[in-house]
Amino acid sequence: MxxxxxxxxxxxxxxxxxxxxxxxxxxxxxxxxxxxxxxxxxxxxxxxxxxxxxxxxxxxxxxxxxxxxxxxxxxxxxxxxxxxxxxxxxxxxxxxxxxxxxxxxxxxxxxxxxxxxxxxxxxxxxxxxxxxxxxxxPLYTADTEDTQALLRPLFITSWLIDDFMADNDFFGAKTMLLSSASSKTAYGTAFQLHQREGIEVIGLTSPSNVAFCESLGCYDRVVTYEALDTIAADTPCVYVDFAGNGALRNAIHERFTNLAYSSSIGGTHVEQLATKGAGKDLSGPRATLFFAPAQIKKRTTEWGPDEFGRRMVAAWHNFLATVTDAKAPWxxxxxxxxxxxxxxxxxxxxxxxxxxxxxxxxxxxxxxxxx
Missing domain, CATH: 3.90.180.10 (Medium-chain alcohol dehydrogenases, catalytic domain)
Known part of the structure; x- marks a missing residue:
């Protein structure tokens, strides 16, 4: 063999x-x-x-x-x-x-x-x-293997990002800016955040993906990268960066004077990873890498493994039901x-x-x- x-x-x-x-x-x-x-x-x-x-x-x-x-x-x-x-x-x-x-x-x-x-x-x-x-x-169903492979690890990260933000009272902000809004981890996060009362979720994306992001129903607003100036500069906000685009991160940090926290999740814009906007010269708060295993460890210690698993399974099945809805699958x-x-x-x-x-x-x- x-x-x-x-x-x-x-x-x-x-x-x-x-x-x-x-x-x-x-x-x-x-x-x-x-x-x-x-x-x-x-x-x-x-x-x-x-x-x-x-x-x-x-x-x-x-x-x-x-x-x-x-x-x-x-x-x-x-x-x-x-x-x-x-x-x-x-x-x-x-x-x-x-x-x-x-x-x-x-x-x-x-x-x-x-x-x-x-x-x-x-x-x-x-x-x-x-x-x-x-x-x-408990998360397995034989007829959804493809969807599980595609979304399960990403959704667990999304669920943990939402939990981390809530755990920190959204750093005092009410507006969440999510880049690469059409990506699976971003819209999984938006799905969770959208259920939080009083939190506005703004998806940032390229023009070609605006219609898709809007169709999901989990973003309060969808804004193109070129139209950041349509969001008030003094908005107290948190930036959740799924793109890894240094130039975009720099623009976000320079524009928003009340940026409360900047969380770096991944890098969908590989050609622009670790470029301008990733270092010490960044305006506002330091961009902090989100490491999912650290939040898992924190919550399994606080809640216990069984309760952690129960909450995660419930959230997954809720998300899966929406994503696989026969009338409008994501x-x-x-x-x-x-x-x-x-x-x-x-x-x-x-x-x-x-x-x-x-x-x-x-x-x-x-x-x-x-x-």
Whole structure:
């Protein structure tokens, strides 16, 4: 058996290649999974952009200097097992390499999940090392796997951003400015914030995405990046930056004299990451990176793991019901099977092109249907 991996040049994200290697024998306690499908979104591009700074490259080391595997979220099936607690055929949801297969070292097993206790992952954030056993996962439904892969990890971040803002009383502001408003993490955050009484949610986006953002119904206003001057400069506000565009961040900080807090989430505008507006010369508050695992740790300590899970599951099902409403679904999945299709989809997402209603589901295991 062999595994095909999709590798990215760490210092040149547009440079990619496919690599196939013969599988090594499993050690006692290990399992091999077939990665059936995974989502690719701008969130994964953020993983690559911050791959060294935030250790994302360390989860699935390629073994080749300068090349990395971007972590992705999706579903896999156990095809070999030398672990007595994990059966062949079991279906899992979790964090995978962009590859056709992966090897895990399950530990700390429960009916709902287990942790990959491979030594190289021991110092990495625990939230990324957990694998959910679909048969007992309260967030899993068999008929919504594509939507789960696309939105579940992003929505959990969105839910945590909303909780973090509420936990800090919105830093005294009543207006939330969300950049890259058509992105999945942004509109998930807007969905949560929109339920907060007295909070105005303004989505910032490009002209081509205004209609889409307005159609969602979770933004009080949608404003193009070029029309920031339509928002009063003295508005007490919080900026939640999903774009990572330094020039935009600089413009926000310069215009809004009552900017109470600036939160950096990701980088959908990769070509402008860490450019002007990211450093010490920024006007107003310092741009602070939001790190979801820190809020998870805080709330699981305060609420307890069971209550944390109950609240998150309830919020997820509420969001899922809205997103998958048959009359007006927020997105549809587009499948890309096989190496060439995966490369093309990656290039499209990296370039920030495409319909915001389209979600990309990829597989290096499945081969494209013959013509």
């Amino acid at each position: 062999s595994t095909t991996s999709f590798l990215i040049r760490k210092d040149q994200l547009a440079t990619t290649r496919l690599h196939t290697a013969t599988d090594e024998a499993l050690a006692d306690g290990q399992v091999r999974v077939r990665i059936d499908s995974f989502a690719l979104t701008s969130n994964n591009i953020t993983y690559a952009a911050f791959g060294d700074a935030m250790s994302y490259w360390r989860f699935f080391p390629s073994g080749e200097e300068g090349w990395g595997s971007i972590p992705v979220w999706g579903f896999a099936s156990v095809v070999q097992s030398l672990h007595p607690g994990v059966a062949v055929g079991e279906r899992l949801y979790g964090y995978w390499p962009m590859a056709s297969a992966a090897v895990l070292s399950p530990g700390r097993l429960s009916p709902e999940r287990f942790t990959d206790v491979a030594p190289h992952r021991a110092e990495l954030p625990a939230v990324y090392n957990q694998y959910f056993r679909c048969a007992s996962d 997105l549809h999945a587009e499948h890309h099977d096989g190496g060439e299709a995966v490369q093309a989809a990656y290039a499209q997402v990296l370039a920030g092109k495409g319909d915001p209603r389209t979600g990309h589901i990829l597989s290096l295991y499945k081969q494209p249907a013959s013509a």
